[in-house]
Amino acid sequence: MKEKRPVIKVPKKEGERTLKKLKKEERLDTERLIKQSDNELVIPVIKGGNDLSDDLQKKPYQPTPFEKVKISIDIPERLKARLPSRWERIGNVLLIKLPDELMEYKNIIGASYARVLDADTVALQGDIVGRTREPIIDIIHGSDTETIHLENRVKFKLDTAKLMFSSGNIDERIRMSKVDIRDDVVVDMFAGIGYFCLPMAVHGSPKNIYALEINPTAIGYLKENCVINGVDHIVSPILGDNRDFSFRSDADRVVMGYLHNTWIYLPKALEFLGGEGIIHFHTLVEEGNIARDTMIQLERGGIDDAEIKDIRKIKSYAPRIYHVVVDIEIGR
Ligand SMILES: C[S@@+](CC[C@H](N)C(=O)[O-])C[C@H]1O[C@@H](n2cnc3c(N)ncnc32)[C@H](O)[C@@H]1O
Known part of the structure; x- marks a missing residue:
């Protein structure tokens, strides 16, 4: 007799929402197939569930993309265990x-990853260096490093040999696309190719965004990205050190997407706000001391009585070190 295993039975119209929830809770059983009748879905789950079933079919075995790479690659078998199971895809x-x-x-490895994962270029990822955060890469397959990365309906064009793109910041880029910035004047102090200001301009309705960036290569792409995303009437890219600008003191919001002693730039952020507004302050803090480290840095930057609306972990940056973003409300 077949073993009965848990399922969730829901009306079809609730299917999409239920699936999303189950995936988020990591309760979806991916080894069995979902069954549908005229008005009901039977969804296999690992635990919980509102019923039991023994008639869901097993999913046919599908190798993962990494398994496909391993199968196709022509290197000694014993070395296959050392192949990277993770990669960053930028366009x-x-x-x-x-x-x-x-x-x-x-080169053999580069060619296999490119073929199986459908990429034009494969490069070895080195460090990211200096104030302009330039990556060091070594191309092992293909040649073209300029690409367009599509995410959340935003096009990010960049040269991956010259500029970084942090896949780990995706949640924050998406969050910034959802913040209510209607009619806001925004200053993006470390704009890069538009990591945050593009999602804000494409999805929000700000009055305008001043996008400051010190690296001429990055600003070139930022200008192009504003055009290809149709937001060049909203975003004004400006080349130079953000501390040299004193053109506004009535911004509503300042984005500080930089991670190296970011507090040094807080007095300038306060000047842009002119006494009132929100700062999205990115910084590095130690695990277990997130609130304490944040407060110390804010005080160093001249902020001691602001309201901290939120501190969110973005990613692990180094052992015991987190990249966080702190939403700070000034003077309201
Ligand atoms: C690469 S971004 C950091 C990563 C980004 N937040 C992300 O999501 O991937 C930081 C940018 O700030 C720029 N930058 C650094 N110091 C600056 C300054 N004083 N004024 C203006 N731009 C600056 C760098 O050139 C770089 O493009």
Whole structure:
């Protein structure tokens, strides 16, 4: 007799919402297929559920993209365990890391990852250096490093050999696209190619965004990105050190998407706000001391009585170090 396993039975119209919830809670059983009748869905779950069933079909075995890479690659079998199971995809470019023992096969590996994962270029990812956060990469397959990365209906064009794009910041880019910025004047102090100001301009309705950026290569792409996203009438890219600007003191919101002693730039952010508004302050803090580290940095930057609306973890940056964003309300 077949074993009965948990399922959730829901009316079809509730299917999409239920699936989303189950995926978020990691309760969806991906080994069995969902069954549908005229008006009901039977969804397999790992635990919980409002019924039991024994007649859901097993899903046919599908190798994961990484398994496909491993099968297709022509290197000694014993080395396959050392292949990277993770990669960063920026548009048509894949960034991977390889241990030393795989370096002599780097071109074979690059070609396989490109073929299986449908990328034009594969490069080894090195450090990101300096104030302008330039990546060091080594191309192991293909040649073109310029690409357009599409995310949340925003097009980010960039040269991945010259500029960074942090996949780990995706949740924050999406969050910034949803913040209510209607009619706001925004200053993005570290605009890059438009990591935050593009989602804000594409999805929100700000009055305008002043996008300050010190790196001429980044500002070139930012200008192009404003045009290809149809927001060049909203975003004004300005080249230079943000501390050299004193053109506004009535901004409603300042975005500080930079991670290296960001507090140094807080007095300038306060000047842009002219006494009132919101700062989205990105910084690095130690695990277990998030609130304490945040307060110390804000005080160093001249903020001691502002209201902290939120502190959100964005990603782990180094062992025991988190990248967080702090939403600070000034003077309201
Ligand atoms: C690359 S972004 C940081 C990562 C980004 N938040 C993300 O989501 O991927 C930081 C940008 O700030 C720029 N920058 C650094 N110091 C600056 C300054 N004083 N004024 C203006 N731009 C600056 C760098 O050139 C860089 O493009």
